[in-house]
Structures are given as C-alpha cells and as structure tokens.
Amino acid sequence: MRKIQFFIAWRYLKGKGSALLSMNARLSFIGVFTGATLLVIVLSIFNGFQRQLKMSIFEFDPHIRLSKDSMDAVAIKDWKIWKKKLYDELSSEVETIEGIIQSPAILRRKSTIEHVFLRAIELPLQNNSYYTFPEHFPKIVEPQGMNALPKGNSCLIGAEMAVNLGLRVGDTIELVVPRGQFSLQLGVTPSLRPFTVAGFFKTGHYQYDSRVVLLALDQAQNLFAIGDSVQQLAVRVKDTNRLREVRQKFLVHWPYSVRTLEEEQRNFFAALRLEKTIMTTIVFLFIISAMVGIIVATYNVVRSHRRDIGILKALGMSDTGILLIFTMTGFIMGSLGAVTGILTGIFVSLKLESIIGFLESSINTIGAWYAQTFQEGGIWFKVQLIPRDVYYFDHLPIHIDPAFLHTVAAVAILLSGMASLIPAWKASQMEPVKIIRGGGD
Amino acid sequence: MSVCLQTKDLVKRYRDGELDVEVLRGVNLTVETGEFVSIRGVSGAGKSTLLNLLGALDTPDSGDIIVDGMSIREYQRRGELHIYRNAKTGLIFQNHYLMPDFSVIENVMMPLLIRGENGKKARIAAQEMLERVGLAHRTTHFPEQISGGESQRVAVARAMVHKPPLILADEPTGNLDSKNRGRFIDLLARLQGDYQLTVIVVTHEDDLANAARTQYLMAEGSLVQTP
Numbered sequence: 131m132r133k134i135q136f137f138i139a140w141r142y143l144k145g146k147g148s149a150l151l152s153m154n155a156r157l158s159f160i161g162v163f164t165g166a167t168l169l170v171i172v173l174s175i176f177n178g179f180q181r182q183l184k185m186s187i188f189e190f191d192p193h194i195r196l197s198k199d200s201m202d203a204v205a206i207k208d209w210k211i212w213k214k215k216l217y218d219e220l221s222s223e224v225e226t227i228e229g230i231i232q233s234p235a236i237l238r239r240k241s242t243i244e245h246v247f248l249r250a251i252e253l254p255l256q257n258n259s260y261y262t263f264p265e266h267f268p269k270i271v272e273p274q275g276m277n278a279l280p281k282g283n284s285c286l287i288g289a290e291m292a293v294n295l296g297l298r299v300g301d302t303i304e305l306v307v308p309r310g311q312f313s314l315q316l317g318v319t320p321s322l323r324p325f326t327v328a329g330f331f332k333t334g335h336y337q338y339d340s341r342v343v344l345l346a347l348d349q350a351q352n353l354f355a356i357g358d359s360v361q362q363l364a365v366r367v368k369d370t371n372r373l374r375e376v377r378q379k380f381l382v383h384w385p386y387s388v389r390t391l392e393e394e395q396r397n398f399f400a401a402l403r404l405e406k407t408i409m410t411t412i413v414f415l416f417i418i419s420a421m422v423g424i425i426v427a428t429y430n431v432v433r434s435h436r437r438d439i440g441i442l443k444a445l446g447m448s449d450t451g452i453l454l455i456f457t458m459t460g461f462i463m464g465s466l467g468a469v470t471g472i473l474t475g476i477f478v479s480l481k482l483e484s485i486i487g488f489l490e491s492s493i494n495t496i497g498a499w500y501a502q503t504f505q506e507g508g509i510w511f512k513v514q515l516i517p518r519d520v521y522y523f524d525h526l527p528i529h530i531d532p533a534f535l536h537t538v539a540a541v542a543i544l545l546s547g548m549a550s551l552i553p554a555w556k557a558s559q560m561e562p563v564k565i566i567r568g569g570g571d
Numbered sequence: 572m573s574v575c576l577q578t579k580d581l582v583k584r585y586r587d588g589e590l591d592v593e594v595l596r597g598v599n600l601t602v603e604t605g606e607f608v609s610i611r612g613v614s615g616a617g618k619s620t621l622l623n624l625l626g627a628l629d630t631p632d633s634g635d636i637i638v639d640g641m642s643i644r645e646y647q648r649r650g651e652l653h654i655y656r657n658a659k660t661g662l663i664f665q666n667h668y669l670m671p672d673f674s675v676i677e678n679v680m681m682p683l684l685i686r687g688e689n690g691k692k693a694r695i696a697a698q699e700m701l702e703r704v705g706l707a708h709r710t711t712h713f714p715e716q717i718s719g720g721e722s723q724r725v726a727v728a729r730a731m732v733h734k735p736p737l738i739l740a741d742e743p744t745g746n747l748d749s750k751n752r753g754r755f756i757d758l759l760a761r762l763q764g765d766y767q768l769t770v771i772v773v774t775h776e777d778d779l780a781n782a783a784r785t786q787y788l789m790a791e792g793s794l795v796q797t798p
Contacts, residue, residue, distance in 0.1 A: 133684075134684040134685060134687075137684070141672050141673065142672060145672065146671075146672050146673075146674075146713055151629070159780055166793045172575040198628050247711050310705070435672075437668065438670050438671075438672075440668075441668050442670075442671060442681075442685070443628075443653070443656070443664075443788075444626065444668075445654060445656065445657060445664050445681055445685055446651060446653050446654065446656040446657020446658070446680045446682060446685045447657075448653040449653070451685070452652075500621065561628075561629075563628040566623075566628065566664065567773065
C-alpha cells in the first residue's frame with residue numbers, strides 16, 4: 131500500500147476544512163459507531179444474564195451425578211470407599227466428590243402442605259455442635275453473616291420459599307419423606323420429622339430458591355432411615371466445559387449410572403443454545419446493516435469524486451491505486467466506527483448500573499415534583515426501571531467477553547473493507563476520457 | 572533533433588446511435604523533441620479526440636502511437652498505460668481540473684506522489700514549479716480560493732512538475748479572458764523554451780496557435796500542416 135492512496139482516502143474522509151470528518155464520512159461513522167455501541171451493550175447484558183443463569187446452576191447442582199440406578203432408588207452403602215477410589219483415579223479432572231441425598235419431600239407447616247425437594251449434603255461438623263459451609267455453598271441472605279448450621283434438626287430453605295410460605299427464621303416445619311428402601315411387599319413407609327428453619331439461602335435460580343430445602347447429610351440419613359448410605363455421589367469437575375469427556379472417564383471407573391448436569395437440564399441448556407443462536411443472528415444482522423451503510427457511504431464518496439478519479443487516472447494513477455483509495459475510505463470509516471463504538475459500548479456497559487440508577491432517581495425526582503405541584507394528593511409511586519423482584523437479581527448482570535469483542539471488531543473492520551470493494555472496484559473501472567468529457571461512467 | 576512522438580495511420584470511430592462516425596481518418600504526425608506544435612480546427616474536427624489518444628486516455632481503433640521509441644500498444648499489452656500517462660505526458664485541460672479537496676501545492680505534487688516520489692522532495696519540486704508560474708504565494712490555498720487564470724497556471728505547474736517528455740494541452744485558454752489568455756500563452760511559451768519541452772496544444776484560437784513553431788489544421792479527421 132502506498133502513502134499516496136492513504137493520503138487521498140483520508141482527505142476524502144476528512145474534507146479540506148478543520149472538522150475531524152466530512153459530512154459524508156460523519157454519517158457513515160455515526161451508523162457504524164451506533165451499531166457497534168448498541169451491540170456491545172445489548173450483548174454484554176445478554177451474556178451477563180446467560181452467565182448468571184449458568185453459574186447459578188453450576189454453583190448449586192452437582193456437575194455429574196453417580197448413582198446405582200437412574201431412578202436413585204438404590205442406596206450406595208460403600209460410598210466412602212467409592213469416593214476415595216474415584217477421586218484417586220480422576221483427581222486431574224475432579225474438584226470434589228461428595229455423597230448426597232436428593233429426594234422429593236412434603237413440607238408441612240400448620241395447614242399448609244407444599245411439595246419440595248430435599249437435598250442433603252456433606253457438611254463438616256465442628257465441635258460436635260455446628261456444621262460449617264463448604265466453598266461452593268449458596269449465599270445465605272437471612273440471617274446475614276451466617277456461616278454455620280446448628281447441629282440437630284435444623285434446615286435451610288430457599289429465600290423465595292420463605293416468602294411464598296410466609297416462613298421466618300426460627301419457625302418449625304415438618305418434612306415428610308419415604309422411609310428406608312422401597313419394597314414391593316410393603317411399598318413405602320413415610321418418615322416425618324420437625325425441623326427448625328435456621329436460615330434462607332439464595333442461588334439466583336428461582337426454581338431452586340422456591341423449592342429446595344437443605345439439610346446436613348447425617349440428619350437426612352436419619353430422616354430417610356438409610357444408615358450411612360447415600361443416594362448419589364455428586365461430582366464437581368474442574369472444567370465445566372469438559373463435562374462430556376469427564377463423563378466418559380467416569381463410565382470406565384463407575385459401572386452404574388453417570389449423568390451430567392447438561393443431560394439432566396437438557397431443556398435449560400437447549401434454551402441457552404437457542405439464545406446463543408439468536409445472539410449470533412443479531413450480530414450477523416448488525417454486520418449486514420453496517421456493510422450496507424459502508425457500501426452506500428463509499429458510493430457517495432465515489433460519486434462526489436468522479437472527476438477526481440478521471441484526473442488521477444490522467445495523471446497516472448493505476449486502477450489498483452483507485453481501488454485502494456476507495457477501499458481504504460470504507461475501511462477507515464468502518465475501523466473508526468467499530469473501534470470507538472466498541473470502546474463506548476464497554477464504557478457504557480460498565481457504568482450501566484449507575485446510568486440506570488441515575489435515570490431512575492431523575493425520573494422519580496421529576497415525577498415527585500410534578501405530582502406535588504400539579505396533582506391533587508401529590509402521591510408519586512417510585513419507578514424502578516428494572517424491578518429487582520421481577521427479574522430476580524440484585525445487580526444488573528454484565529459480562530463483557532473480550533474474545534467476542536475482538537471478533538466483532540475484526541469482522542466489522544474486515545467487512546468494512548470488503549463492503550467498500552464493490553463501489554471502489556466500480557470507481558477503478560471508470561474510463562478517464564468519459565469522466566473528463568463529462569459523460570457517464 | 573530526435574523524434575519525440577510519431578503517430579501512424581491513427582483511426583478512431585465513435586458509435587452514434589446506428590451510425591459509426593470516423594472522427595480520425597488515418598492521422599500521421601511526427602513531432603520532434605522540444606517542438607511546440609499547435610493543432611487548430613473547428614469544434615468537432617477531432618482535435619480533442621487526437622489529444623486524448625496521445626494522452627492514453629482513450630485507445631485508437633487502429634494505427635499506433637510511438638513516444639520516445641516505444642509504442643503505446645506495448646504499454647497497453649503490459650497493462651502499464653498508467654505508467655505511460657505518468658511518465659510520458661503532462662496534461663492541461665480547458666477546465667483546469669484541479670482536485671478541490673487538495674491545496675494548490677498538493678495538486679501540483681500529485682504526479683510526483685503517484686510516481687512514488689518522496690513527499691518532501693515532491694513538495695520542494697512543486698514549490699519550485701509554483702514559483703516559476705508566479706504562484707508561490709498561493710501554495711496553501713484551495714482551488715476555490717484562486718481565480719480562473721491562477722487555476723490554469725497551477726494546471727501548467729502540475730503538468731510540468733514531473734518533467735514529462737510530452738505536454739498535451741486541450742483548449743487551455745478556452746475559459747480565460749483576453750488578459751489572462753495573453754499571460755498564459757507567454758507563460759507556456761517561456762516554459763517550453765526554458766525546459767525545451769515538447770508541447771502539443773489543440774485550440775481554435777489564433778493567438779495561441781500562432782505561438783507554436785509548427786502549426787497544423789485538423790479538418791474532417793485529417794491533419795494538414797499550415798505555413
């Protein structure tokens with residue numbers, strides 16, 4: 131590439147005045163800039179939501195479940211031996227292996243009966259009086275700062291369940307579960323025991339927070355009357371992106387049922403994949419619209435410089451030189467728009483919570499003033515732009531994916547150049563004699 | 572004197588609806604190096620067509636053009652017509668055709684920059700050329716800020732800055748008033764003499780045509796030398 135082509139392309143974009151860009155270039159720049167900014171903001175929120183949803187599931191649920199049968203009806207008596215053996219074999223892939231009990235149960239509180247899921251996990255016992263919480267444990271929202279569960283008939287319930295059933299810390303609930311092993315002759319005998327609600331947890335996933343009751347494993351073993359058995363071995367892997375590969379390894383060492391979280395939550399992950407497809411489509415549409423914008427802008431630049439093309443050719447500029455000039459105009463417009471748009475998008479995304487907060491407080495201040503001044507009674511109901519209770523998060527989840535940004539920037543810049551190739555090629559094919567004579571192209 | 576330019580049986584036809592119009596009917600012209608040639612003729616006689624062919628802005632239907640011993644068809648075969656235009660010709664048009672987004676000096680630098688000349692050297696050469704045409708004080712102005720006569724002088728500077736062997740001028744005084752026309756003819760004649768340039772000028776104006784040592788008349792697609 132020669133300097134002369136860049137010099138001419140830049141002058142066509144800048145114009146001869148002191149302004150940074152000519153009107154034509156400014157309009158194209160604004161198009162690409164706005165597209166890139168909105169794309170980054172929208173997709174950062176979109177990614178944030180997806181990530182939060184995924185995290186809430188991967189944080190709370192075992193990544194791989196090992197059981198003796200797919201219905202979890204057979205208790206695993208020698209689970210501690212299996213746990214050690216499997217961990218020794220697969221320590222490179224596995225973070226933890228824990229024995230758990232997970233079962234549907236009935237929660238009774240006075241006249242209220244609710245279908246819940248009971249999950250019992252291994253909690254380290256301290257001083258034989260309280261259980262401490264492991265590393266991957268849901269956030270306790272009530273009482274705040276709680277970091278241990280008292281030994282005895284204590285349980286934790288989801289924060290949404292507490293709201294739905296009107297439960298408070300210290301209340302007593304009754305849990306009803308099937309007792310012992312199922313037998314064809316006797317069927318199932320229910321086991322009922324009162325538990326004190328010691329606190330509320332929040333996973334960020336409504337389904338869990340409204341349905342799950344957490345117990346210490348030994349309490350659940352007593353409730354189910356299964357001795358020192360568990361129903362499943364819950365595996366947390368080091369890399370959740372390698373679930374399928376790790377599953378294959380477990381199949382070699384565990385001759386029974388092996389289920390990954392992705393298999394169990396098939397619909398959920400299918401929905402996430404669908405969202406991803408929609409996201410990709412949005413990106414694609416953005417790129418198409420940016421390309422059309424660049425084509426139109428470059429056509430305008432070519433049209434308004436037709437005579438220059440004739441002069442440059444008469445002075446000895448080659449067809450390739452002309453092609454380069456107008457390809458570069460599109461390339462520069464696209465690059466400037468994409469880079470500044472992405473940077474602005476990142477900035478706005480990072481400050482989005484404050485921006486929404488500022489908008490909320492501004493609307494509420496103006497609304498309250500308007501209500502007091504012009505309305506009888508002067509009552510103003512506060513506006514929440516993103517109601518926390520509806521969307522179920524306590525902060526706006528934003529995730530800026532650097533790899534994605536690189537891709538957007540690279541594709542936008544590359545396609546800007548490619549989009550301007552068509553008008554640039556037309557310019558390069560113009561016959562100088564026709565232009566100089568003032569004829570058509 | 573060596574031969575700078577030679578045309579051999581140059582023919583050019585245009586299609587006008589259903590009709591083929593033969594504008595040039597086997598033009599033969601030989602111009603020696605350092606010669607100042609004028610071609611006169613009425614409008615539509617084919618003067619500009621001949622000049623466009625000499626400047627490689629258009630291609631002949633038959634015949635050949637040889638400049639400095641090399642056929643224009645050879646340049647065309649090699650895909651190097653742009654090199655011919657830049658290295659062999661300097662063009663001056665009736666409308667100055669300066670590029671409006673570039674300053675006067677940038678316009679003059681353009682042939683050198685296209686050739687790949689270093690920016691600094693090109694600026695020095697353009698500055699010198701502008702001094703020669705009396706426009707050293709207008710270097711940073713844009714074409715819209717200078718008069719028609721000045722614009723045409725800038726066009727002369729642009730045509731000569733890269734010292735091409737052949738200067739082709741198409742009705743260069745067509746848009747100038749009588750005062751500026753006189754100035755322009757003096758300038759062209761002076762520079763032609765100083766640099767020993769080969770100049771071919773087509774015009775229908777007698778005063779410009781008479782400034783040339785060799786004069787031709789173009790009529791019905793053929794050239795006739797006039798005394």
